[in-house]
Amino acid sequence: MATKLNQQAFEYAKDLIRKGSVVLDDRGAWSEHQPSAEREDEFIRVYGIREFARWYLGMDTEVSAETKGAYKFPFGDFSRVHRCGVSSAESTAREYPDIEDAAVHLLALMAEMAVIV
Numbered sequence: 001m002a003t004k005l006n007q008q009a010f011e012y013a014k015d016l017i018r019k020g021s022v023v024l025d026d027r028g029a030w031s032e033h034q035p036s037a038e039r040e041d042e043f044i045r046v047y048g049i050r051e052f053a054r055w056y057l058g059m060d061t062e063v064s065a066e067t068k069g070a071y072k073f074p075f076g077d078f079s080r081v082h083r084c085g086v087s088s089a090e091s092t093a094r095e096y097p098d099i100e101d102a103a104v105h106l107l108a109l110m111a112e113m114a115v116i117v
Contacts, residue, residue, distance in 0.1 A: 003072055005098040006059040010106075013057070016081045017109045023082045024110060030084035035077055040068055043078050057089050058099050073099055075106070083110050 016022065025033065035043070044052045049066055053059070058072035073089035076082050090103035 002061045003058045003096055003099070004061060005096075005102055006053060006057055006071070009054050009057050009059075009075075010102045012054045013075055013081050013086075013106050014109060016076070017106065017113060020113070021080045022110055022113060023077075023080050023084075024113075025082055025084045027084050027087045030082065030088045033077055033082050033084060034074060034088075039078070044068060057102055058093065058096060073103070075103075081106070081110070083107070086110070 023033070040052065049068065052068060053065070053071050055076050055078060056071035056074050059065070060070050060072060063070040073093055075085040075089055077085075086103050086106045090100055090107060093099040093103060
C-alpha cells in the first residue's frame with residue numbers, strides 16, 4: 001500500500017481549525033463520532049468524491065482516486081474536525097511519518113485553540 005499525506009486535506013483541516021470548526025472531544029469518542037459507511041456514501045452522493053477526499057489525511061496512490069477506498073485516516077464528521085479523529089489518525093499512522101506528523105501538527109493547533117477559548 002502506497003499511502004501518502006493528502007496535502008489538500010491537511011490544508012483544509014488547518015483552515016477549519018483556524019476558523020473554529022472543531023470539536024474538542026476526548027480520544028475515545030471517535031468510535032461514536034466517526035461517520036458511518038452509510039454517511040460516507042451519502043456524502044459522496046451529494047458532494048462528490050473530491051469533497052469527500054478533503055476529510056482524509058491519507059491517500060492510497062495504488063487505488064483509484066475515484067473510490068472511497070483510496071482515502072485513509074479520517075479526521076472529522078464532514079462538518080467539523082474532531083480532536084478524537086485526529087488523535088486516532090496520529091496513533092494509527094505510525095508507519096506513515098508524514099501523516100503522523102500532520103496529525104501531531106493539527107493536534108497542536110487544536111491545543112492552542114483550546115487555550116484561547
